[in-house]
Amino acid sequence: xxxxxxxxxxxxxxxxxxxxxxxxxxxxxxxxxxxxxxxxxxxxxxxxxxxxxxxxxxxxxxxxxxxxxxxxxxxxxxxxxxxxxxxxxxxxxxxxxxxxxxxxxxxxxxxxxxxxxxxxxxxxxxxxxxxxxxxxxxxxxxxxxxxxxxxxxxxxxxxxxxxxxxxxxxxxxxxxxxxxxxxxxxxxxxxxxxxxxxxxxxxxxxxxxxxxxxxxxxxxxxxxxxxxxxxxxxxxxxxxxxxxxxxxxxxxxxxxxxxxxxxxxxxxxxxxxxxxxxxxxxxxxxxxxxxxxxxxxxxxxxxx
Numbered sequence: 270x271x272x273x274x275x276x277x278x279x280x281x282x283x284x285x286x287x288x289x290x291x292x293x294x295x296x297x298x299x300x301x302x303x304x305x306x307x308x309x310x311x312x313x314x315x316x317x318x319x320x321x322x323x324x325x326x327x328x329x330x331x332x333x334x335x336x337x338x339x340x341x342x343x344x345x346x347x348x349x350x351x352x353x354x355x356x357x358x359x360x361x362x363x364x365x366x367x368x369x370x371x372x373x374x375x376x377x378x379x380x381x382x383x384x385x386x387x388x389x390x391x392x393x394x395x396x397x398x399x400x401x402x403x404x405x406x407x408x409x410x411x412x413x414x415x416x417x418x419x420x421x422x423x424x425x426x427x428x429x430x431x432x433x434x435x436x437x438x439x440x441x442x443x444x445x446x447x448x449x450x451x452x453x454x455x456x457x458x459x460x461x462x463x464x465x466x467x468x469x470x471x472x473x474x475x476x477x478x479x480x481x482x483x484x485x486x487x488x489x490x491x492x493x494x495x496x497x498x499x500x501x502x503x504x505x506x507x508x509x510x511x512x513x514x515x516x517x518x519x520x521x522x523x524x525x526x527x528x529x530x531x532x533x534x535x536x537x538x539x540x541x542x543x544x545x546x547x548x549x550x551x552x553x554x555x556x557x558x559x560x561x562x563x564x565x566x567x568x569x570x571x572x573x
Contacts, residue, residue: 324358324379325351333422334374341542344559345450347375349523354480354566359383360445363438363472365465366390366452368408370415376448377416377426384445385425388412389438392430397459433461436468444472448480451562453506454499454537457492466513470569479515479567481506482524484560487531499537503563515567524562531561 325348342348356362358380367373367388377386390409396402409428416423429438433456438444447469456462469479486500495501507517533539537560539546546554 325356325375328375328378331374331378331422333378333419338371338374341371341559344526344541345371346523347372350480350482350521350564351375353519353521353523353564354446354448355478356446356448356480357384361385361387361443363387363389363444363447365438365447365449365469366455367412370412372448372450373412373415373423373426378422381422381425386427387439387444388426388428389436390428390430392432395432395434431468433459434464436461436464438468438472441471442474444477445474446478446480447473450482451484453481453483453509454501457496457501462509463512466509466515470513470515473569475569475571477569478518479510479569481510481565481567482562483565484537485525485531485563490531497536498531500531500560503565506563507565510565510567514569516570518566518568521564521566524564526558526561528557529559529561530557 329342329348356376356379360380361384362376362380364372364376364386367390373386373388377388380386390412391405393402393406393409396405409430413428416426416428431438438447449469453462456465473479483506484500486495486498486502490500490502492502492505503520511517529540531537533546533554535545537543540554540557541559544551544554
C-alpha cells in the first residue's frame with residue numbers, strides 16, 4: 270500500500286479549527302480564513318506532487334519497509350542508486366538474488382501499476398551440497414512469506430528459481446533492467462559468474478540496463494588475493510560484463526566508503542551488517558561502517 274497524502278480539504282478543515290482555538294488579540298487583525306486555508310493546503314499539495322513526480326520517493330516512505338532496513342538507507346543510498354541505474358515505475362525489473370528482500374521492499378512495489386518485478390533466487394534442488402540446499406530453501410521460504418504478508422504491496426511480484434550453473438531468467442529480451450546488489454563475489458567463489466552475466470545479457474532487451482553494486486577490493490589487488498574476502502577488483506567485474514556483451518556506460522561513487530580499509534580479518538563480513546568480529550572491536554567497525562562498493566551501469570547494445 271502506497272503512502273496516502275492528507276487531502277487538501279482535510280488540511281483546510283484542520284487549519285480553520287486551529288485558528289478558532291487561538292485567543293483573540295485586539296492589536297492583531299483577524300486572519301483571513303481563505304488565506305489561512307490556502308497556506309495550510311500548500312504543503313500537502315507539494316507532497317502530493319512530489320509523490321507523483323518521483324514514485325521512488327513514495328516507495329521509500331512505504332509503511333511496509335522494515336525499520337531496520339530503513340536505518341541502512343544511509344549506507345545503501347537506494348534513492349541515488351536507483352536514479353543512477355535509471356530505474357522507473359514503468360519498467361520490467363529483474364532483481365538477482367534478493368536475499369532477505371532489502372531492495373525487494375523498494376523494487377517490487379515500484380512497477381506494480383505500469384511494469385513488473387521478478388526476483389531471481391537459487392533453486393535449492395540445484396545446490397552443490399546439503400548445507401547450501403537448506404540455506405536456499407529457508408531463504409526462499411522467508412522471502413515468499415514476506416511477499417505474501419502484504420499482497421496489497423507485493424501482489425504483482427514473481428519469484429523465479431534458477432540453476433546458477435545454467436540459469437534461465439526469462440524469455441530473451443523480456444526485461445528492461447537487471448539489478449544485482451553485493452552478489453557477484455558469491456558467483457565468483459562458486460565459479461558461476463560467467464553463466465550468470467550471460468543470463469543477464471540474454472534476458473535484457475536491447476538498450477536495457479544492467480546495474481551492479483559490489484564490494485570493491487583495494488586498487489592493485491588481484492582476484493587470487495581477494496577471492497574469498499567478499500571484495501572484488503573493479504576491473505574484474507567490468508571484464509565479466511563486457512565478456513557477456515555489455516558496454517560499461519558509467520561508474521558512480523554513490524556507494525563508496527573511503528573509511529573501509531578492505532583488509533579485515535574476516536573479509537567484508539567483518540563489517541556491518543554481518544559484524545563477524547570480536548565484541549571488543551564493535552566500536553572500531555561501527556566507526557568504519559559498511560563496505561566500500563563499486564556502482565556500475567552497463568547497457569546491452571541496440572541490435573545492429
